[in-house]
Amino acid sequence: MAKYQLLLPKMGESVAEATIIKWNKAVGDHIDMDDAVMEIATDKVDSEVPSPVTGKLLEQLCQENDVVQVGSVIAIIETGGEEEETPEVTQAVEVPEVVDIPDTPEEQPILSEPVPGIEQLEARSASVENTDTAKPGRFYSPLVKNIATQEGISVEELDKIPGSGAEGRLTKDDLLTYIQNPAAFKASVTQPEAVKQEEAKSTPEPVRAEPVVESKPVQTQAPAEPKGAAAVSVSGADEVIEMDRMRRLIADHMVMSKQTSPHVTSFIEADVTNIVQWRDKVKSAFEKKEGEKITFTPIFIEAVVKAIRDFPMINISVNGTQIIKKANINIGMATALPSGNLIVPVIKKADQLSLVGLTKAVNDLANRARGNKLQPDDVQDGTFTITNVGSFGNVMGTPIINQPQVAILAVGAIKKKPAVIETKQGDMIAIRHLMFLSLSYDHRVVDGALGGSFLRRIADYLEGWDADRAI
Numbered sequence: 001m002a003k004y005q006l007l008l009p010k011m012g013e014s015v016a017e018a019t020i021i022k023w024n025k026a027v028g029d030h031i032d033m034d035d036a037v038m039e040i041a042t043d044k045v046d047s048e049v050p051s052p053v054t055g056k057l058l059e060q061l062c063q064e065n066d067v068v069q070v071g072s073v074i075a076i077i078e079t080g081g082e083e084e085e086t087p088e089v090t091q092a093v094e095v096p097e098v099v100d101i102p103d104t105p106e107e108q109p110i111l112s113e114p115v116p117g118i119e120q121l122e123a124r125s126a127s128v129e130n131t132d133t134a135k136p137g138r139f140y141s142p143l144v145k146n147i148a149t150q151e152g153i154s155v156e157e158l159d160k161i162p163g164s165g166a167e168g169r170l171t172k173d174d175l176l177t178y179i180q181n182p183a184a185f186k187a188s189v190t191q192p193e194a195v196k197q198e199e200a201k202s203t204p205e206p207v208r209a210e211p212v213v214e215s216k217p218v219q220t221q222a223p224a225e226p227k228g229a230a231a232v233s234v235s236g237a238d239e240v241i242e243m244d245r246m247r248r249l250i251a252d253h254m255v256m257s258k259q260t261s262p263h264v265t266s267f268i269e270a271d272v273t274n275i276v277q278w279r280d281k282v283k284s285a286f287e288k289k290e291g292e293k294i295t296f297t298p299i300f301i302e303a304v305v306k307a308i309r310d311f312p313m314i315n316i317s318v319n320g321t322q323i324i325k326k327a328n329i330n331i332g333m334a335t336a337l338p339s340g341n342l343i344v345p346v347i348k349k350a351d352q353l354s355l356v357g358l359t360k361a362v363n364d365l366a367n368r369a370r371g372n373k374l375q376p377d378d379v380q381d382g383t384f385t386i387t388n389v390g391s392f393g394n395v396m397g398t399p400i401i402n403q404p405q406v407a408i409l410a411v412g413a414i415k416k417k418p419a420v421i422e423t424k425q426g427d428m429i430a431i432r433h434l435m436f437l438s439l440s441y442d443h444r445v446v447d448g449a450l451g452g453s454f455l456r457r458i459a460d461y462l463e464g465w466d467a468d469r470a471i
Contacts, residue, residue: 270459298358303461332382
């Protein structure tokens with residue numbers, strides 16, 4: 001019987017590793033072609049690893065919660081062939097070159113978005129990497145190295161941090177925990193081994209009373225004594241809930257964004273009566289013709305894309321003292337998941353899509369997000385984000401910028417209100433459909449004039465909607 005080596009497949013341009021969430025097949029189980037062998041997680045996206053062959057699972061080469069490099073052998077499957085297949089023959093996916101990271105900065109692979117906000121940090125990386133020399137035999141993932149660069153931690157310092165991963169590998173959680181309290185780690189490293197062993201016998205292992213505090217995002221202003229790390233009292237009746245992986249990522253990303261960008265939020269109220277009436281008139285015919293339900297989201301996205309064309313300096317990111325003006329308009333749409341977490345799938349080149357194309361893209365990404373079917377590339381390369389707080393009945397919000405972008409738009413609930421309108425016969429009071437738009441922007445590069453003008457232009461496009469527009 002032949003043995004097939006199942007490899008961890010490539011999952012995106014910048015994805016070099018994945019965390020094993022769950023094995024769907026146990027040793028000895030029969031596997032049909034395309035059966036999901038395991039569930040994996042990369043950044044915010046969970047996905048399945050299918051089997052390209054039919055056979056029986058002989059070995060599981062990694063455990064749940066292990067971090068595995070792309071291209072690594074994760075399982076051995078016994079097939080019905082006569083000869084043992086070699087890794088070269090059985091390799092079903094392309095193995096990216098980022099598995100072996102060169103020592104010199106000139107040879108470092110370029111990752112499109114390894115860490116949210118990394119574009120702002122690349123200017124700092126050169127000085128750190130020029131002085132770093134990797135410890136032979138110890139591998140650091142691109143994610144760990146980029147976080148270390150952000151915090152100004154050299155490779156020599158990384159070498160001294162104990163790792164909880166396979167074979168002592170340093171994981172992201174190890175590094176974040178170290179950053180929160182480096183003094184404790186340094187003390188343990190500098191102590192003689194005999195002293196540490198004696199203390200381990202006499203002193204019980206410290207137990208954190210507040211697991212939620214342990215997962216607290218990094219406070220980069222004062223790592224040794226993070227601000228906001230107030231003691232939390234827990235009574236016997238309280239329930240302590242540990243953050244899941246996605247919630248920890250969201251927490252880290254939100255704190256990093258607030259620390260990176262000085263946020264300013266502007267508000268405007270828009271009259272969207274024409275849009276509401278037009279949608280009510282055409283939604284049945286639209287669904288019958290296109291096979292898709294039309295929501296307000298693609299209409300909002302179309303208005304945002306038009307406004308970005310008018311104000312391209314909103315469609316930028318920051319790299320140190322450089323402003324990167326993006327060639328493509330890629331719109332992220334914040335989507336709430338059944339778990340209560342949030343994910344932001346991206347509509348690539350939204351400026352090249354018609355309203356029908358935007359509708360299909362919005363519905364496809366939203367459905368796949370809620371069904372946990374997104375791919376890593378679906379959540380990368382966004383240049384501007386829209387979040388619909390109105391779907392929860394909220395009239396307005398102050399959203400946090402999705403780094404490395406410089407602006408995010410929140411659309412509120414559409415409410416019927418009495419409003420003064422101008423007519424040929426003079427001013428009149430009428431019932432109109434009104435909604436608030438709020439734009440949060442990075443005040444380092446977007447001033448109030450640009451942010452306010454951009455927001456006003458979005459409202460103009462919404463208020464100027466053609467009520468007789470054909471579908």
